[in-house]
Amino acid sequence: MTLATTTRPAELMAALYRLTGDEKHAPAALSTLDVLWVLYDRILRVDPARPDDPDRDRFLLSKGHGPAAYYAVLATKGFFPADWLDDLAGPGSRLGHHPDRNLVPGVEISAGSLGHGLGLGVGTALGLRAQGRTAPHVYVLVGDAELDEGSNHEAIAYAGATGLASLTAIVIDNRSATHGWPGGIAARFAVNGWTTAEVDGRDHDDIARGLLTRSPDRPHVVVARVEPKFS
Amino acid sequence: MRETFIDTTTALLDDDPRTAVVLADISVDGFAPAVRRHPDRVVNVGIREQLMLGVAGGLALTGLRPYVHSYAPFLIDRAYEQIKLDLDHQGVGAVLVSIGGSYDASAEGRTHQSPGDVALIDTLNGGWTVHVPGHPDEAAVLLRTAARHDDPVYARLSGRANADAYPDAGTLRVLRRGARATVVAVGPMLDPVLAATRGLDVTVAYTHTPRPFDAAGLRAIAGDRVVLVEPYLAGTSARLVAAALSDVPHRLLSLGVGRAEVRRYGSPADHDRWHGLDPASLRSRIGGFVNG
Numbered sequence: 001m002t003l004a005t006t007t008r009p010a011e012l013m014a015a016l017y018r019l020t021g022d023e024k025h026a027p028a029a030l031s032t033l034d035v036l037w038v039l040y041d042r043i044l045r046v047d048p049a050r051p052d053d054p055d056r057d058r059f060l061l062s063k064g065h066g067p068a069a070y071y072a073v074l075a076t077k078g079f080f081p082a083d084w085l086d087d088l089a090g091p092g093s094r095l096g097h098h099p100d101r102n103l104v105p106g107v108e109i110s111a112g113s114l115g116h117g118l119g120l121g122v123g124t125a126l127g128l129r130a131q132g133r134t135a136p137h138v139y140v141l142v143g144d145a146e147l148d149e150g151s152n153h154e155a156i157a158y159a160g161a162t163g164l165a166s167l168t169a170i171v172i173d174n175r176s177a178t179h180g181w182p183g184g185i186a187a188r189f190a191v192n193g194w195t196t197a198e199v200d201g202r203d204h205d206d207i208a209r210g211l212l213t214r215s216p217d218r219p220h221v222v223v224a225r226v227e228p229k230f231s
Numbered sequence: 232m233r234e235t236f237i238d239t240t241t242a243l244l245d246d247d248p249r250t251a252v253v254l255a256d257i258s259v260d261g262f263a264p265a266v267r268r269h270p271d272r273v274v275n276v277g278i279r280e281q282l283m284l285g286v287a288g289g290l291a292l293t294g295l296r297p298y299v300h301s302y303a304p305f306l307i308d309r310a311y312e313q314i315k316l317d318l319d320h321q322g323v324g325a326v327l328v329s330i331g332g333s334y335d336a337s338a339e340g341r342t343h344q345s346p347g348d349v350a351l352i353d354t355l356n357g358g359w360t361v362h363v364p365g366h367p368d369e370a371a372v373l374l375r376t377a378a379r380h381d382d383p384v385y386a387r388l389s390g391r392a393n394a395d396a397y398p399d400a401g402t403l404r405v406l407r408r409g410a411r412a413t414v415v416a417v418g419p420m421l422d423p424v425l426a427a428t429r430g431l432d433v434t435v436a437y438t439h440t441p442r443p444f445d446a447a448g449l450r451a452i453a454g455d456r457v458v459l460v461e462p463y464l465a466g467t468s469a470r471l472v473a474a475a476l477s478d479v480p481h482r483l484l485s486l487g488v489g490r491a492e493v494r495r496y497g498s499p500a501d502h503d504r505w506h507g508l509d510p511a512s513l514r515s516r517i518g519g520f521v522n523g
Contacts, residue, residue, distance in 0.1 A: 054294070102322045108292070110320045113312065119282045120317055123253075123289020123297075130251060130271035130295065151313075154279035 006034060006202050015072035019085040019095075031174045031201070031226045032061075032141065033069040038207040039139065039170075040073050048078040051105045055135050058124050060109045062117020063143040063172065064098040071095050071104075079106030115149025117142060118169060122155050125166045139168045139211075144185055145176040159219045160192030167219040168211065169194075172201060176229040189221040201226040232388035233330050235367040237261035239374045240298050240328075244269045247378055249296045255283040257301045258330075284310040287325045288317030296326065296378055302336070303329035303345035303387065311351055319356045324383035328374070332419075333463050333488045334502040335390040346488040349441070349463045352385050361442035362386040363418030363462065366396035369439045373398075385442075389462065391419040391499065401440040403448035409433040411521045412456035415449070417441050417468070420460045420508070427513035433458075433521060441468055446475035455480055458517050460508070461487040484520045486513065 016033070040046070045057045061070055068088070075082050080094070087093040094103040098112030109120050121140035128136050142152065159167050171185050181188060186196035197210035201224030214220035237258060243250040244265050251272040252262060259275050266273045272295070276282045280301060287297040299306065306329045307314065318325055329348065336343035352359050360382065364370040370388055377384045397404055403415065406425070409432040416424040421437045428435055434452055438445060441461070449457070453476060459468055465487030472483055488506050495505065503509040507516060 100320075110316070110322075113316055115281075116285060116313070116316055119285020119313070120289040120292065120321070122282065123286035124292055125289070126271070126274055126286060127251070127290040127293030127295050130290075131248075131293065133293075151281040151285065154276070154282035155285065158276050158279060158282055 006204055008033070008037065009076070012037060012072055012076045015075045015082060015085055016068060018082065019068050019072055019088055030069060031143075031172050031229070032063070032066070033072075034202050034204060035141065035170060035172060035207055035224050036069050036073045038204050038211070040077050042208050043211050044139070045136075046106070048106065051079060055133055057136050058108050058121070058138045060117045060121050060124070060138070060140045061099060061107070061111055062109070062121075062140050063114065063146050064111030065114075065143075067095075067097070067099050070099065074104070074106045077106075080104060114143075114146040115151040118152050118155035118159075121167055121169075122159050122164060125164050129166065134166075137166050137168065139170060141170045141172065143176065144171055144173040144181065145178070147171065147181070147185065147188070148177055148179075156189055156194070157192050160189070160194050163193070163217050164219045165215070165217050168214060169219070169221045170211075171221060171223045173223050173225045174227065174229040185223045186221060193218055195220045196223065197221070198223045198225065200224075232364065232367050232370045232390065232392070233258060233261070235370045236300070236328055236330075236374060236386075236388055239371045241265040243298075243375065243378050244272055247296075249294070250378055251290050251295045251297045253283050253287050253290070253297050253299045255280050255301050255305065257305070280305045280310040281313050284313030285317050288313070288321055288323060291318070291323035291325055291381070292321065296381065298326045298328055298374075300328045300330075302331040302343055303348045304331065304343060307348040307351055307385075308345050315355060318383060324381045326374070326377045326384045326386065328386045328388060330388050330390070332387055332389040332391075334499055337499050337502050338496045340496060341492055341494075346464045348387065349385075349461075350467045352442070353467065355383070359383045359385055359442055360440065362440050364388065364439045365393040365418040365421050365437070367392060368396035369398050369400070373439065387418070387463075389419050393419060393422040397437060397439070400438050402445040403436040403438050403452065405434060405436050405452060407433070407435040409435075410454070412458055412517070413449070413453045414458040414460060414517060415472075417461045420462050423503070423508060423510045423513055424460050426510035427517060431514075431518060431521060433517070444468060444471040444475070446471065449475045450479075453479075453481065456482050456484075456521065458484045458520060459486065460513065461485075462508075464488050464490065482520075484516070486516060
């Protein structure tokens with residue numbers, strides 16, 4: 001796995017260390033780090049000064065577990081003050097082990113229970129379209145083990161059948177699904193008509209390429225492979 | 232009342248650009264004209280109730296007002312976690328509109344029945360309004376009113392109806408006055424209660440909106456004996472009566488659908504009898520309580 005185009009800014013890493021202290025980062029937190037950075041640094045049309053802009057892109061973190069990387073990216077990009085990072089899940093903290101959209105600017109959905117983000121993402125994409133807002137794109141990040149939840153497959157089938165092109169799913173694949181995905185995760189989406197890209201989830205240029213190769217008439221999935229959770 | 236729902240919501244789609252409808256194959260035929268006029272705001276996800284509620288949450292997050300519809304057991308029981316998380320926890324609302332109620336679908340068996348739906352809604356954030364209209368004309372008014380705000384609403388539409396509509400019965404409306412007890416009838420239980428209490432010296436009060444429960448109204452009319460007659464699980468509103476009368480000595484008889492699964496088909500009227508909710512059973516139970 002190449003790290004050739006992986007440059008994590010010192011500011012981002014400082015935010016992450018501030019959040020996690022001396023503890024080792026949970027693998028779940030780190031598995032998303034590079035994808036999240038590429039999204040917020042290169043892809044998403046979002047403005048921390050206007051987090052409620054109706055024409056912003058939407059990023060939905062469905063896999064709400066291990067949100068340290070998410071919080072670090074949001075703080076680095078200025079969605080909330082960095083000193084919020086110092087008291088993770090404390091009694092007065094807005095940052096918990098699962099994010100709450102009602103507590104954290106820039107967080108689009110409250111997540112934690114797995115398998116809710118894709119359905120909310122489908123509804124968000126439909127709601128924007130129904131209001132004539134064609135500019136925003138909706139991104140939903142899920143984990144490969146999270147895909148075990150059947151609710152995801154309701155959303156995958158529906159979005160594919162209706163050609164919901166303003167929706168992109170990003171699957172962080174650290175091979176943590178207990179029974180695996182025979183034939184590969186991308187095939188699970190492709191069979192329902194999604195376009196697919198498989199990328200190195202540590203290679204920033206590759207991640208960006210995968211996100212940008214979508215087609216105008218179908219939903220898109222980017223499977224970002226990172227090191228296995230259990231190895 | 233399903234037709235009332237379809238007609239009212241179709242008109243809302245025409246008049247209010249915020250209105251959206253989310254379906255999971257149930258009642259799709261009725262919305263066919265609306266789909267043609269508003270293809271982006273009438274969404275049929277197929278037989279996918281988790282997605283139906285997730286989509287509703289997403290629509291609400293973008294500022295629309297989703298009406299979400301199926302049989303009560305699929306809309307509420309099956310998708311309960313989506314109601315809890317995709318609406319409540321996100322801090323958004325929707326209008327959930329069920330049909331079937333406790334046992335309108337008596338011949339279909341337990342899978343199509345939801346006597347526990349209002350009790351499940353009661354586990355949520357407390358901001359829910361629950362409508363149990365007793366007449367289609369009430370349902371039309373309530374569904375239109377729900378379009379004007381973003382709070383969570385559950386409308387439980389039954390195939391059973393009272394003879395008269397009382398659209399203003401959002402709080403307890405006294406229909407008959409008496410001295411021995413106050414009988415509170417919810418939604419379609421009104422006509423059976425009126426029949427059962429004919430000649431009894433009791434107050435009969437009616438509401439089509441048990442949530443928020445009209446505690447002040449009950450305090451104003453209740454004596455020391457209260458009978459609650461609800462078309463869903465017996466005792467669902469008992470804690471609210473107890474809270475309303477917490478500083479007043481009183482006795483409460485809670486009538487409604489029993490918890491035991493009867494494992495019989497038959498008609499809704501048969502189930503009324505088996506659950507003691509037909510006029511003859513009600514008269515016996517209320518009479519015994521009043522005179523006991």
